[in-house]
Amino acid sequence: MQAEADHRELKRKAEAAREKKAAFGEDIDLETFRSGSKDLERVKRLAELDEEEKRTLLQAGVLPTEEGRSGSFVLMDESVVHASSKAQGVEVMPLKDALKVHEWLKDYYWKGVSPEADKFTARTYLEGADGYFIHALPGTKVSAPVQTCLMLKGKGVAQSVHNIVIVEEGAELDVMTGCSTSKGVERALHLGISEFYIKKGAKLTFTMIHNWSEQIGVRPRTVIVQEEGSTFINNYVALRPVKSIQTYPTARLEGPGCFARFNSVAIAHPGSELDLGTRAVLSGEGSRCEMISRTIATGGKVIARGQMVGKARNVRGHLECRGLILGEGGVQIAIPELEAYVPDLEMTHEAAVGKIAQDQVEYLMARGLSEEEAVGIIVRGFLEVGIRGLPENLKREIDATMERTDMRAI
Amino acid sequence: MLEIEDLHVEVGGRRILKGVSLSVLAGYTNVLFGPNGSGKSTLLMTIMGFSGYKVTHGRILFNGEDITQMPVTERAKRGIGIMMQRPPNLVGVSLENLVKVTSKDKALASGAAQGLDMARFLERDVNVGFSGGEIKRSELLQLEAQNPCLYLLDEPESGVDLVSIERVGSKVRELLHGTSCAGRRGRAGKAALVITHTGQILDYIEADRGYVMCNGTVMCSGNPRELLQEISKMGYEECIKCKLKLTTVN
Ligand SMILES: Nc1ncnc2c1ncn2[C@@H]1O[C@H](COP(=O)(O)OP(=O)(O)O)[C@@H](O)[C@H]1O
Ligand SMILES: [Mg+2]
Numbered sequence: 001m002q003a004e005a006d007h008r009e010l011k012r013k014a015e016a017a018r019e020k021k022a023a024f025g026e027d028i029d030l031e032t033f034r035s036g037s038k039d040l041e042r043v044k045r046l047a048e049l050d051e052e053e054k055r056t057l058l059q060a061g062v063l064p065t066e067e068g069r070s071g072s073f074v075l076m077d078e079s080v081v082h083a084s085s086k087a088q089g090v091e092v093m094p095l096k097d098a099l100k101v102h103e104w105l106k107d108y109y110w111k112g113v114s115p116e117a118d119k120f121t122a123r124t125y126l127e128g129a130d131g132y133f134i135h136a137l138p139g140t141k142v143s144a145p146v147q148t149c150l151m152l153k154g155k156g157v158a159q160s161v162h163n164i165v166i167v168e169e170g171a172e173l174d175v176m177t178g179c180s181t182s183k184g185v186e187r188a189l190h191l192g193i194s195e196f197y198i199k200k201g202a203k204l205t206f207t208m209i210h211n212w213s214e215q216i217g218v219r220p221r222t223v224i225v226q227e228e229g230s231t232f233i234n235n236y237v238a239l240r241p242v243k244s245i246q247t248y249p250t251a252r253l254e255g256p257g258c259f260a261r262f263n264s265v266a267i268a269h270p271g272s273e274l275d276l277g278t279r280a281v282l283s284g285e286g287s288r289c290e291m292i293s294r295t296i297a298t299g300g301k302v303i304a305r306g307q308m309v310g311k312a313r314n315v316r317g318h319l320e321c322r323g324l325i326l327g328e329g330g331v332q333i334a335i336p337e338l339e340a341y342v343p344d345l346e347m348t349h350e351a352a353v354g355k356i357a358q359d360q361v362e363y364l365m366a367r368g369l370s371e372e373e374a375v376g377i378i379v380r381g382f383l384e385v386g387i388r389g390l391p392e393n394l395k396r397e398i399d400a401t402m403e404r405t406d407m408r409a410i
Numbered sequence: 411m412l413e414i415e416d417l418h419v420e421v422g423g424r425r426i427l428k429g430v431s432l433s434v435l436a437g438y439t440n441v442l443f444g445p446n447g448s449g450k451s452t453l454l455m456t457i458m459g460f461s462g463y464k465v466t467h468g469r470i471l472f473n474g475e476d477i478t479q480m481p482v483t484e485r486a487k488r489g490i491g492i493m494m495q496r497p498p499n500l501v502g503v504s505l506e507n508l509v510k511v512t513s514k515d516k517a518l519a520s521g522a523a524q525g526l527d528m529a530r531f532l533e534r535d536v537n538v539g540f541s542g543g544e545i546k547r548s549e550l551l552q553l554e555a556q557n558p559c560l561y562l563l564d565e566p567e568s569g570v571d572l573v574s575i576e577r578v579g580s581k582v583r584e585l586l587h588g589t590s591c592a593g594r595r596g597r598a599g600k601a602a603l604v605i606t607h608t609g610q611i612l613d614y615i616e617a618d619r620g621y622v623m624c625n626g627t628v629m630c631s632g633n634p635r636e637l638l639q640e641i642s643k644m645g646y647e648e649c650i651k652c653k654l655k656l657t658t659v660n
Contacts, residue, residue, distance in 0.1 A: 365482035381502025
């Protein structure tokens with residue numbers, strides 16, 4: 001009964017961390033939020049959802065038709081509304097069900113993220129939160145992504161989510177997660193624990209589209225554990241207004257020869273505070289990491305953190321973050337950090353913040369474009385670099401999302 | 411079409427142009443010679459209206475309208491187009507995308523790219539990592555898409571290798587003179603002000619009038635071929651002493 005002893009121990013730690021403030025980001029009083037409903041009705045196909053819900057999915061890049069997807073998962077508040085897989089060798093199910101079916105899953109459950117990290121992880125642990133479990137069996141290679149949606153529906157709700165993705169040896173998996181808010185939801189909170197395990201030689205491409213709204217607080221907690229020769233590609237897109245996001249996904253490149261890349265594009269609208277970090281701990285020999293961030297402050301505040309920790313020989317890493325300030329009132333803070341604990345490695349960074357280059361704008365104006373059009377094209381190009389190098393189909397999705405989001409505020 | 415009247419311009423607090431006057435009639439191609447640093451690029455950038463080029467005195471008239479204070483976009487819309495000597499890099503903006511939004515005619519864009527041997531550059535970011543010759547061809551492609559009435563070309567031949575010079579020269583010729591033969595250009599043709607340091611571009615275009623700029627002023631004007639001969643023979647030093655006196659200063 002080791003499992004129960006473990007649970008008691010974690011529970012004790014989580015209880016103790018109930019009030020523990022997070023290392024970064026504005027504090028949030030959890031007492032002022034209620035739990036989300038856990039008993040919303042399930043649907044067999046996403047097409048059965050109502051029109052409003054479908055629209056909300058679509059805005060976050062989740063297709064109600066499920067076309068071109070190898071699986072789908074939808075969580076509304078705290079109810080799993082849909083989980084399905086169309087691909088051989090890929091399991092998509094609610095985490096709670098998966099824990100019952102797979103006895104071994106306890107070896108992954110809360111092994112990446114610790115419940116006592118802060119009040120948000122503690123609450124999620126104590127709530128026994130559900131979320132998605134996506135499992136690619138050894139050698140399985142699916143090109144179509146599994147799409148997942150985490151939707152906030154109720155006013156004043158704190159949605160706790162716990163996701164686990166396991167990509168077994170030699171497998172390749174794409175997961176897209178769209179986070180979205182139903183129309184009319186004003187104040188709400190999203191707490192999302194994600195634990196990704198990428199086994200030997202496996203590859204996970206994870207794309208997260210944040211499409212929240214003005215009064216939403218967002219505190220994701222993500223850890224990625226990588227074995228020998230594995231690849232992790234993370235794409236993060238947040239273009240819509242939101243109250244506050246604080247996130248700091250951490251990749252642990254444990255095996256030798258791992259690769260991780262983080263691409264982030266985000267816009268901080270007036271009233272938004274985006275504290276976006278990415279961290280990689282490279283403890284496997286010869287592992288590599290790239291971090292590219294492109295952010296725009298149109299009146300809101302961006303804190304772009306990046307941390308690379310090199311602990312093994314022949315590790316290489318490059319961190320590049322650029323922040324534009326458009327108009328008045330925006331704030332850009334870039335905090336790149338490099339830590340080296342062995343001599344034979346090379347890590348570099350470049351950071352730049354400032355306004356859009358006037359000579360570029362005028363160059364386009366000299367071709368007959370209005371100033372607004374010129375700025376629009378340059379800003380699109382600026383963000384484009386943040387998602388470069390993605391598979392074409394994913395890029396099209398993100399482009400389409402950017403298109404839908406349009407550049408109203410810019 | 412274009413008239414510059416006693417133009418004085420400051421760049422970064424320094425007086426660069428000190429009373430420049432010249433004109434380009436509709437259908438005419440005029441060339442501007444001058445040593446490095448004499449202010450030729452400054453003049454073109456000022457005509458296009460780029461910020462940082464501060465007109466302290468004088469006027470720029472385009473088709474009779476005073477455009478001295480007009481925004482860049484408005485000048486472009488009235489039919490002025492520029493090939494810059496050092497255009498900026500547009501990271502994340504493909505040449506194809508730019509040509510499409512300027513021309514609003516996809517067929518024209520791809521045809522023009524073929525003609526300039528730029529088809530394989532369409533996917534590339536504008537000017538990023540382009541060689542000297544590639545920049546010129548990319549500028550010409552954009553200009554063809556834009557289809558202006560007055561071309562401002564800043565050293566179309568400089569930094570271009572021997573193979574590309576033929577392409578660049580022919581394209582400039584085609585843009586300026588169309589298919590109609592020399593002497594018949596008249597009012598229907600495009601007008602141009604072409605900067606050339608070496609005069610090489612004159613092998614490809616029919617130039618009507620030449621100006622020599624030295625130290626921020628136009629020293630003299632006249633037949634472009636004769637001016638070029640004198641410059642080739644004597645160098646710009648002699649020209650600065652300026653006793654060419656082929657014609658009076660404009
Ligand atoms: N941005 C600038 N700031 C200060 N001086 C400049 C700037 N741009 C050009 N100049 C100066 O103006 C003079 C004329 O330059 P330019 O017009 O480029 O000459 P040309 O095209 O004839 O070679 C040069 O002395 C040059 O150094
Ligand atoms: Mg010049």
